[in-house]
Amino acid sequence: MTRGLKRSQVGMSEEMIQTYGDTIFDLSHNLQIRRGDPVRELNWEEIEKQKEAAGISDVEIARKLGLTHDQVTYIRTIMERRRFNRHNYHRLYDLGGGKRFRTERFVPHPERFTFRPEAIALRKALDFDPRSASKYLKLGHWNGDTVSSWLDKWADKTPDAIAVRGPDGILTYAEQRDSARRLANSLLDIGIQKGDVVAIQLPNLAAFTTAYFGVLMMGGVLSTMHMPYRAGEMKPLLEHACARAIICADAAENYDAPATMLALRDEVTTLEHVIVATGDAPDNALSLRSLIEDGTSHAIENAPVASDPAILCFTSGTSSAPKAVVHSYQTMLANNRIAAPIYGLTADDVVLGGPPFTHAFGLCVLNFTLMAGATSLLMPAFSPPGLIDLIENGKPTVVFVAPAHVAACMKSGHLDSGDLSSIRIATISGSACPPDVAYALEKAMPNGAVGQMWGMTECFMGLHTPFDGPADIRCETLGGTTPTFEARMVLENGDIAPDGEEGELEIRGCSVIAGYFNNADANRTAFTGDGWFKTGDLACRDANGSVQITGRAKDLINRGGIKINPVDIEAVIDRHAAVLMSAIAPIPDDVLGERACVYVELQPDNSLTLEEICSWLEENDIAKMKWPEKLEIVARMPLTPTRKIIKGALKPT
Amino acid sequence: MAVKNDIDPAAAKKTILDYCLKKGALVAGVADIKAIERIAPEGHRPSDMWPRAKSVISLGVGGQTQGAWHIPAKALGYFGSTEVRAYTIAYGAAFLIENKFGKRAIYCPPDMDTEAGPRVPFQSLKLHAELAGIGARSLAGDILLHPEFGYMYFASIFTELELEPDPPMQENPCPTTSCVDLFRKTGQTPCMKFCPVQCLSGDIDEDGNQAEMRYDMASCAEMTQQFESVPGVLADAIRAEDEEEREDLLFDAENKILWYKLSVGSGGLLGQCFECMRVCPIANQSPQADPIRRYETRMAAEGDDA
Numbered sequence: 001m002t003r004g005l006k007r008s009q010v011g012m013s014e015e016m017i018q019t020y021g022d023t024i025f026d027l028s029h030n031l032q033i034r035r036g037d038p039v040r041e042l043n044w045e046e047i048e049k050q051k052e053a054a055g056i057s058d059v060e061i062a063r064k065l066g067l068t069h070d071q072v073t074y075i076r077t078i079m080e081r082r083r084f085n086r087h088n089y090h091r092l093y094d095l096g097g098g099k100r101f102r103t104e105r106f107v108p109h110p111e112r113f114t115f116r117p118e119a120i121a122l123r124k125a126l127d128f129d130p131r132s133a134s135k136y137l138k139l140g141h142w143n144g145d146t147v148s149s150w151l152d153k154w155a156d157k158t159p160d161a162i163a164v165r166g167p168d169g170i171l172t173y174a175e176q177r178d179s180a181r182r183l184a185n186s187l188l189d190i191g192i193q194k195g196d197v198v199a200i201q202l203p204n205l206a207a208f209t210t211a212y213f214g215v216l217m218m219g220g221v222l223s224t225m226h227m228p229y230r231a232g233e234m235k236p237l238l239e240h241a242c243a244r245a246i247i248c249a250d251a252a253e254n255y256d257a258p259a260t261m262l263a264l265r266d267e268v269t270t271l272e273h274v275i276v277a278t279g280d281a282p283d284n285a286l287s288l289r290s291l292i293e294d295g296t297s298h299a300i301e302n303a304p305v306a307s308d309p310a311i312l313c314f315t316s317g318t319s320s321a322p323k324a325v326v327h328s329y330q331t332m333l334a335n336n337r338i339a340a341p342i343y344g345l346t347a348d349d350v351v352l353g354g355p356p357f358t359h360a361f362g363l364c365v366l367n368f369t370l371m372a373g374a375t376s377l378l379m380p381a382f383s384p385p386g387l388i389d390l391i392e393n394g395k396p397t398v399v400f401v402a403p404a405h406v407a408a409c410m411k412s413g414h415l416d417s418g419d420l421s422s423i424r425i426a427t428i429s430g431s432a433c434p435p436d437v438a439y440a441l442e443k444a445m446p447n448g449a450v451g452q453m454w455g456m457t458e459c460f461m462g463l464h465t466p467f468d469g470p471a472d473i474r475c476e477t478l479g480g481t482t483p484t485f486e487a488r489m490v491l492e493n494g495d496i497a498p499d500g501e502e503g504e505l506e507i508r509g510c511s512v513i514a515g516y517f518n519n520a521d522a523n524r525t526a527f528t529g530d531g532w533f534k535t536g537d538l539a540c541r542d543a544n545g546s547v548q549i550t551g552r553a554k555d556l557i558n559r560g561g562i563k564i565n566p567v568d569i570e571a572v573i574d575r576h577a578a579v580l581m582s583a584i585a586p587i588p589d590d591v592l593g594e595r596a597c598v599y600v601e602l603q604p605d606n607s608l609t610l611e612e613i614c615s616w617l618e619e620n621d622i623a624k625m626k627w628p629e630k631l632e633i634v635a636r637m638p639l640t641p642t643r644k645i646i647k648g649a650l651k652p653t
Numbered sequence: 654m655a656v657k658n659d660i661d662p663a664a665a666k667k668t669i670l671d672y673c674l675k676k677g678a679l680v681a682g683v684a685d686i687k688a689i690e691r692i693a694p695e696g697h698r699p700s701d702m703w704p705r706a707k708s709v710i711s712l713g714v715g716g717q718t719q720g721a722w723h724i725p726a727k728a729l730g731y732f733g734s735t736e737v738r739a740y741t742i743a744y745g746a747a748f749l750i751e752n753k754f755g756k757r758a759i760y761c762p763p764d765m766d767t768e769a770g771p772r773v774p775f776q777s778l779k780l781h782a783e784l785a786g787i788g789a790r791s792l793a794g795d796i797l798l799h800p801e802f803g804y805m806y807f808a809s810i811f812t813e814l815e816l817e818p819d820p821p822m823q824e825n826p827c828p829t830t831s832c833v834d835l836f837r838k839t840g841q842t843p844c845m846k847f848c849p850v851q852c853l854s855g856d857i858d859e860d861g862n863q864a865e866m867r868y869d870m871a872s873c874a875e876m877t878q879q880f881e882s883v884p885g886v887l888a889d890a891i892r893a894e895d896e897e898e899r900e901d902l903l904f905d906a907e908n909k910i911l912w913y914k915l916s917v918g919s920g921g922l923l924g925q926c927f928e929c930m931r932v933c934p935i936a937n938q939s940p941q942a943d944p945i946r947r948y949e950t951r952m953a954a955e956g957d958d959a
Contacts (some may be wrong), residue, residue, distance in 0.1 A: 014851055023873070029772065029773065029870055030772070030869075030870050030871040031867075031868070031869055031870065031871070032794070032795065032866075032867070032868040032870055033865065033867050033868075034790065034795065034863075034864070034865065034866045035865045035866075036862075036863065036864065036865075037789070037790060037825050037862070037863055039692060039780070039783055039784070039790065039821070040783060040821040040822060040825060041821070042791065042821065043689065044691070047692055048690070051694075055694070055870075056695075057694035057695050057696045057697055057769075057773070058696070058769060058773075059695050059696050060699075061697050073768070073770065075767060077770045080770070080772060080871065080874075080881065081881055081885070082884070083871060083879040084871075084874075084875060084885065085875050086875075086881070086882045086885055088850050088872070088875035088876055089875065089876060089877070089882070089907070090729050091849040091850065091876060091926075092730065092849070092876060092877070093725075093726075093727060093925055094849070095726035095849055095926060095928055096725040096726040096727075096728075096729055096927075096928075096931065097725040098723075099725075100847055100932075101847050101848065101849040101928060103689075106849075143662075151800065156733075204820045244939050294810070321891065344895075369733075382683050392713055393707060421819065484712055564813065599908075619945065
């Protein structure tokens with residue numbers, strides 16, 4: 001519109017704009033060319049000759065092209081709008097104050113920061129109740145810490161301190177940061193973007209910690225895959241996570257991980273890269289070692305911030321349908337900060353984590369160690385003699401183990417014979433711990449105290465025992481609620497259970513996730529609207545506030561209306577000399593609804609009958625109504641990475 | 654206004670230019686109005702604004718302080734408002750001419766021609782200054798430079814008073830030796846090299862003089878002239894697929910600045926990014942371009958007078 005006139009009123013059409021637009025634009029002042037210095041020199045011949053090149057007015061253009069003045073003004077201003085690139089304004093932000101424009105270094109802003117739709121979708125899992133988020137931020141439970149900022153802190157402060165000691169290498173904090181940075185830059189170079197999911201299936205090796213720090217440093221989200229998983233288990237997880245790359249070990253005798261991953265790459269649409277962390281990479285796969293060697297060591301420009309997603313873990317619980325847990329740095333690291341005083345970790349500590357880093361418990365231990373600037377002592381695979389040998393030689397001061405680790409060492413005799421004198425504190429977690437197991441470990445540590453911790457992938461540590469408390473609290477209970485957390489036991493009717501009465505444990509706190517990623521059904525059943533997470537664990541709290549886990553809600557056997565909690569019965573059966581481990585699960589029954597079936601993995605060269613089990617239970621004062629009514633001998637008990645029995649995988653013959 | 658017929662043009666010119674210098678102009682001169690009439694595009698000649706104008710007086714004020722060249726461009730953009738000082742002097746000079754000599758005068762509006770849109774000024778103050786001999790065209794998009802005062806802001810006064818015009822500058826300080834050296838090595842002078850939208854190009858002849866200056870003003874405008882963005886943002890918002898996209902378009906920080914400028918804000922976003930002048934050795938390193946040096950010169954001169 002010019003002078004308030006519409007284009008039709010000045011005799012204009014779109015075709016005319018198309019026809020004359022470029023010519024008018026170039027004749028106007030929008031492009032100015034001058035040869036020599038004719039005006040200053042008053043060289044009239046040149047001035048006249050160059051008038052058009054210098055840019056002429058609308059009325060002059062109109063005369064030249066045979067258009068009206070209004071038409072030229074209309075077309076010129078329309079062309080100025082159509083050719084205008086709004087985004088060039090952003091270049092201002094990179095200029096001055098010591099910064100200079102360089103064509104070769106410039107990346108247009110719209111191309112600088114991009115997130116794939118999958119990355120945005122993943123962020124929707126971080127949908128926290130705003131009141132809770134506001135509270136955690138106000139109280140400082142959530143802050144700006146990231147894993148990279150912790151690594152930077154120690155790499156700057158104590159660059160020569162040992163960060164990681166594993167069978168595949170020893171890394172100082174400076175070396176760990178350097179290798180992680182190089183990997184991070186290489187990942188960006190191969191097209192991994194901030195917010196992309198990078199899966200990993202590696203044992204506890206230095207290669208794992210480098211991958212962990214590298215992926216997180218460039219803003220990737222690390223999704224852990226447990227070592228026993230094979231293609232069948234991994235494919236749905238990789239698809240659910242929309243993983244862009246996977247890091248795995250090299251081919252072993254019984255498992256060719258690279259070949260498995262390359263085959264999965266053909267099936268999982270988002271999966272682009274297979275990175276082999278140990279040994280040589282086959283064709284079509286990348287080598288982690290090469291990515292580290294070839295990567296540049298400059299700091300990452302668009303580093304992640306604390307509210308970004310950091311890890312994506314699939315719950316290892318006994319559920320047959322794993323759920324995707326996304327932790328931001330805020331939920332993940334808050335737990336470490338809050339629990340730190342309980343452990344009193346310092347940079348002088350050497351921390352041995354029994355659980356694998358592919359499990360949230362393992363990552364929690366790794367982050368704990370990093371937070372303190374201590375040394376991670378790595379155990380890639382568990383065996384009783386291997387664990388004791390590592391303790392004797394690595395001399396850890398702090399140990400995190402699962403009850404099954406300790407129980408296995410007890411049964412093999414290594415616990416009593418080993419030298420555990422270096423340990424000052426040992427935390428048992430991962431599943432309910434029989435008291436005799438905890439007492440046995442404490443007895444084996446002449447200078448150390450046992451404590452227990454309860455946590456889940458969804459919340460990390462929620463309950464703990466103090467290490468300076470009485471032995472019965474530390475060995476027989478899970479202690480109290482972790483500071484800043486809230487816990488309650490809820491009865492079937494929804495009421496809060498009084499002290500001493502069993503109910504489902506619900507927990508609320510700054511490390512509890514907002515919900516599972518892309519699993520509305522699970523979210524509906526596991527989360528209340530006000531921040532409580534229904535753990536599925538049965539628990540009761542005594543008058544002193546100490547909590548005991550009494551079982552799993554879904555493990556209860558409903559025998560004709562009578563609920564049988566199998567935990568105590570399993571503990572008794574586990575003490576039988578012929579038993580390595582046991583689990584009781586329901587089998588359907590036409591009359592009673594459910595009956596109890598006991599699954600037993602025997603000690604080598606042993607046998608056992610149902611009658612012998614029942615006699616053993618009778619000897620141990622277990623009521624007859626709780627006795628199992630069927631026995632299944634299993635060659636190998638199905639276990640989670642934290643050596644918890646997967647009851648869903650137990651089926652009667 | 655009493656018309657005076659016994660005006661000495663030379664004395665009058667001195668009075669007016671002295672007034673400008675006393676009020677803060679670094680330089681002032683009289684442009685040849687006949688030359689402007691021949692060179693300026695039709696519709697933008699002095700006679701198109703005021704046919705009775707007989708003389709055009711041009712003055713320049715100092716641009717940035719030395720400190721200003723070291724701040725980020727998004728802040729430096731606001732320094733375009735220093736040109737107000739030039740306008741104030743021109744405004745006062747117009748009153749002086751009318752009061753003292755009884756001849757009509759106007760302070761030449763530096764604004765855009767409302768009929769031609771926001772990229773076309775009523776008059777080219779740059780042409781006035783060039784012909785008045787207080788600046789010469791540079792390779793940096795014809796921005797005028799002065800060998801002593803470097804980069805300046807200009808203002809003009811039209812008057813019925815006939816004054817003897819000054820000649821254009823004898824020499825053009827652009828390009829300097831260092832700029833020629835860089836051009837010989839890289840094909841670009843500093844202003845070309847560091848232009849963030851690469852809107853400048855050109856050539857230097859064998860003698861080290863400007864052979865060609867090319868200035869893509871449209872690209873330059875994309876850096877700062879956000880008036881084009883306002884309707885663009887609104888049009889995009891109307892076409893937005895959903896409320897989320899519409900909210901992003903209308904209420905992101907950068908676009909909200911547009912609304913701020915339209916409502917309560919002023920300054921900035923209307924000038925240039927200044928990169929070509931920030932790197933120009935004449936613009937900010939000429940002997941008297943530096944206000945600190947100017948002060949020292951003035952003090953020394955006053956000392957001499959004393």
